[in-house]
Amino acid sequence: MFLKNEWYVACRAEEITDKPLGRKICNESMVFFRGLENRVSAVEDFCPHRGAPLSLGRVCNGHLVCGYHGLTMGCDGHTVSMPGHNVRGFEPVKSFPVIERYGFVWVWPGDPAKANIDKLPVFEWFENPAWAYGGGHYHIACDYRLMIDNLMDLTHETYVHATSIGQTEIDETPSRTITEGNTVVTSRFMEGIKAPPFWQMAMRANDLPDDAKVDRWQICRFSPPSHVMIEVGVALAGKGGYDADPKDKAYSVVVDFITPETDTSIHYFWGMVRQFKPQDQALTARIQEGQGKIFSEDLEMLERQQKNILANPERKLKVLSIDAGGVMSRRVIDRLLALEKEA
Known part of the structure; x- marks a missing residue:
């Protein structure tokens, strides 16, 4: 029904503060957050432990922390740690390519390997x-x-x-x-x-x-x-x-x-x-x-x-x-x- 190997506006850049933002794009549940160096990341809004939405968690030291049991997720969708448990073997959740430009956060909901920055539309007026x-x-x-x-x-x-x-x-x-x-x-x-x-x-x-x-x-x-x-x-x-x-x-x-x-x-x-x-x-x-x-x-x-x-x-x-x-x-x-x- 809709193209997935394309760039879509996910949110205004100002919507992503010190808290994660949950949003569904092209039937994909995503969570957006500012990770290391304040760069925006997007991963599947699904904790691999018990399936809780990661958007109900918090951001700590550039990582996303699940609000249910404290599992820590990296910007690439791989688990980092969890208090009292070894979670390094968990399968990663999806991660989505993102670009912050023109005051918006753009996301590529399709195949990450096909994400092409040259396909992002150019609008000269936003920076003029x-x-x-x-x-x-x-x-x-x-x-x-x-x-x-x-x-x-x-x-x-x-x-x-x-x-x-x-x-x-x-x-x-x-x-x-x-x-x-x-x-x-x-x-x-x-x-x-x-x-x-x-x-x-x-x-x-x-x-x-x-x-x-x-x-x-x-x-x-x-x-x-x-x-x-x-x-x-x-x-x-x-x-x-x-x-x-x-x-x-x-x-x-x-x-x-x-x-x-x-x-x-x-x-x-x-x-x-x-x-x-x-x-x-x-x-x-x-x-x-x-x-x-x-x-x-x-x-x-x-x-x-x-x-x-x-x-x-x-x-x-x-x-x-x-x-x-x-x-x-x-x-x-x-x-x-x-x-x-x-x-």
Whole structure:
């Protein structure tokens, strides 16, 4: 159902403190902790002694100590010691390759021997002071592909997000979807329209008149295993739209890292990076709050959709032209799944 020989966001780096963090990724129960030299490690969340979750333990001297009987586990999944007992002969538990980058911890849930740092996506904005980022995390009870469908078809904004980013022009303006290798791109460009409330706020923040007519764009990019980056923005009408001078537009990228937890649940790491007023922390907080409310509206819809699908497995869902982005993204996933199975 999901690719395993890939990098997924497991958590925000700040979530791993002096205590271990338990999390399920692609049906693999893992525990993350900071071991020697403060480096993040991930092993199976299973104590080889009595099967207790190691995430209920503690970190001591760079090792993970089980909270049940004190078995000490190394960063590589091998047992180190246990008070009064020789446990060196215990079979090791799984260990998972991890990388800490961009403020996130990335994990490779598949074959460790195939872990390839070059497959980690590159995002120049996270380390560029010309951009500002704010985001959050939601746990959602739905198939990760439903979230991809949601993000690759933004016509739902007119209805689900009517009071923030939705407007009828999204429905009225056709989109274009293409596949470029393993990337799927759906784009929509609207001209001479009124900006919706969220973008009126963004225009004011960038010293633009919020009642002016604008050209608006949405460019959704899916890339494996389950990331969707969405270029969004508005520019004063007639100033060049997407290519307008920065002083005439408010431009951002919606960041969506979708990490499967199980077949029917996900960890959704959402956020937005922007190019205007990057040093304004109050604006970052305001946008983050507004975006969090927008995505919370998706949460209820997706969870109820998943329940309906599970309750009616015999019913085949219809496909329309607006679904092209999600359909093509699923085709990419299916093709890569077949290749991974053959390898």
